[in-house]
Amino acid sequence: GAVVSQHPSRVICKSGTSVKIECRSLDFQATTMFWYRQFPKQSLMLMATSNEGSKATYEQGVEKDKFLINHASLTLSTLTVTSAHPEDSSFYICSARDGAGENPYEQFFGPGTRLTVL
Amino acid sequence: LAKTTQPISMDSYEGQEVNITCSHNNIATNDYITWYQQFPSQGPRFIIQGYKTKVTNEVASLFIPADRKSSTLSLPRVSLSDTAVYYCLVLPNDYKLSFGAGTTVTVRA
Secondary structure (H helix, E strand, O other): OOOEEEEOOEEEEOOOOOEEEEEEEOOOOOOEEEEEEEOOOOOEEEEEEEEOOOOOEEOOOOOOOOEEEEEEEOOEEEEEEOOOOHHHOEEEEEEEEOOOOOOOOOEEEOOOEEEEEO | OOOOEOOOEEEEEOOOOEEEEEEOOOOOOOOEEEEEEEOOOOOOEEEEEEOOEEEEOOOOEEEEOOOOOEEEEEEOOOOHHHOEEEEEEEEOOOOOOOOOOOEEEEEEO
């Protein structure tokens, strides 16, 4: 089946630093990638939609200058949390959609990245 | 975007069948219904998707009545490893998934 990886799986950083999270589709070309954030005991919240070669579309309330998304190829999207602060500590999850796959609606999720900002 | 409503939690025992019903009264004509499973500290995993009547795969069954205002995910003979959060979602045309609170299913021995 389709596999999506994320790197790193866990990161701890100091307040004010930037952190980059990679999301890769390993065995398919991802037409669209999505970035979610999940706080403890809460549901996933969509942050942005990323299409290869074009600018990401951010959901209302998500600062695009703080959460930089780059979708440089059909298998890689990156999320950079700039000038991270403790309130940015969360579980960040990406997903990818294979537009040419058997089920174009199905999203394949990565394992998530736990970000802790001290 | 059609909103979904599902129970917050359900308890079950190993070997039993678990049925989770989701309401989506405002579902649009072209919308599909999908269910995802999430274990703690992991990304969600696709379980099943359907448009109407019944869909079955190796993991679960999905029952959708004619009016499509609700759907029921059926997990046959659950085991301890089925303890997870189950999300019911309505699929919009833009493919954006809007996750609700989900149903926490706890399976006991």
